[in-house]
Amino acid sequence: MNVLIVGAGGQIGTELVPHLQKIYGEDNIIAADLRPEVVSRLSGGSRAIMLDALDMKAYTEVVKENKINRIYNLVALLSATGEKNPLLAWNINMGALLNSLEIAKEFNCSVFTPSSIGAFGKDTPHVKTPQDTVMRPNTMYGVCKVSGELLSDYYYSRYGVDTRSVRFPGIISNGCLPGGGTTDYAVEVFYEVLKSGEYTCPIPENTYMDMLYMPDALNACTQLMDADPSKLVHRNSFNVTAMSFSPKELFSSIEKRVNGAKFKYEIDPVKDQISSSWPDSLDDSCAREEWGWKPVWDMESMVDDMLTAIAAKLK
Ligand code: SER
Numbered sequence: 001m002n003v004l005i006v007g008a009g010g011q012i013g014t015e016l017v018p019h020l021q022k023i024y025g026e027d028n029i030i031a032a033d034l035r036p037e038v039v040s041r042l043s044g045g046s047r048a049i050m051l052d053a054l055d056m057k058a059y060t061e062v063v064k065e066n067k068i069n070r071i072y073n074l075v076a077l078l079s080a081t082g083e084k085n086p087l088l089a090w091n092i093n094m095g096a097l098l099n100s101l102e103i104a105k106e107f108n109c110s111v112f113t114p115s116s117i118g119a120f121g122k123d124t125p126h127v128k129t130p131q132d133t134v135m136r137p138n139t140m141y142g143v144c145k146v147s148g149e150l151l152s153d154y155y156y157s158r159y160g161v162d163t164r165s166v167r168f169p170g171i172i173s174n175g176c177l178p179g180g181g182t183t184d185y186a187v188e189v190f191y192e193v194l195k196s197g198e199y200t201c202p203i204p205e206n207t208y209m210d211m212l213y214m215p216d217a218l219n220a221c222t223q224l225m226d227a228d229p230s231k232l233v234h235r236n237s238f239n240v241t242a243m244s245f246s247p248k249e250l251f252s253s254i255e256k257r258v259n260g261a262k263f264k265y266e267i268d269p270v271k272d273q274i275s276s277s278w279p280d281s282l283d284d285s286c287a288r289e290e291w292g293w294k295p296v297w298d299m300e301s302m303v304d305d306m307l308t309a310i311a312a313k314l315k
Helices: 011-024 036-042 056-065 079-084 086-107 140-159 185-196 214-225 247-255 269-277 285-291 299-314
Strands: 003-006 029-033 047-050 070-073 110-112 166-168 170-172 198-201 209-213 243-245 262-265
Touching: 003 011, 003 056, 011 029, 011 036, 011 070, 011 214, 029 036, 036 047, 056 086, 070 086, 079 086, 079 140, 079 269, 086 110, 086 140, 110 214, 166 214, 170 185, 170 214, 185 198, 185 247, 185 299, 198 247, 209 214, 209 299, 214 285, 243 247, 243 299, 247 262, 247 299
Parallel strands: 003 029, 003 070, 029 047, 070 110, 170 209, 198 262
Antiparallel strands: 209 243
């Protein structure tokens, strides 16, 4: 297995690189990112290279030279950033995906491109959102995610490219901060509370969104790609979730462990609109049935682990 991760320096890639190294061996993983400072951070123990996934020629060379047969395409602007510059979000998110699919077709690679709860919109049923349902997102990020799911399925049925993906909810982690997402509050709060004892939340206290702790997210990335293809009824993309909570519920769990922690709300209208258009909870039974998805972290165990890890990091 020769694996290339493009957009490897983001929240998911930073932890997916070592996870893949453990499974497939260090020498078989190439981590690529556009930013030189990120490439030097990644290169500790891995083969890290500078690559702009929008540069088709350079991207093709890397795949050809290294005999890549699996691509994790993690290049994306997230939802809130996407609303600041929708055209840029479209160009980056779709440009990287189309290049990945075309290259995969030519060099016979499998491709994983995360989709998101952002693929749903205000007309989607919000509780236990089904696998197959209304998908009319209200953000450019979501428009890209739905288009990406359709394109990935198209490349599978038309050209036989082995495309698979999941609709990630908010991912909580302590490796690298997310940036520009609507679910970021659920990561930021841990740093702020441990640094200053306070956190000001941009999302209304009773807005529910699905979340995953990073170890479960990483397992989703590898388990789905290694799954028996004859069992897959769906491909792009599977609902996956491990927990659904509101800011109020998360903060009360943190308060129990951090004496005197204080929480305030200053609602960001863009994030408010986005978060209220997304599901409150997903039905992930298709992922469970078709490839054995089974998350292990719930909110309480995640909060314990995040507080320990971030306290150690801040020291
Ligand atoms: N975490 C992403 C965001 O908030 C959702 O996929 O934009």
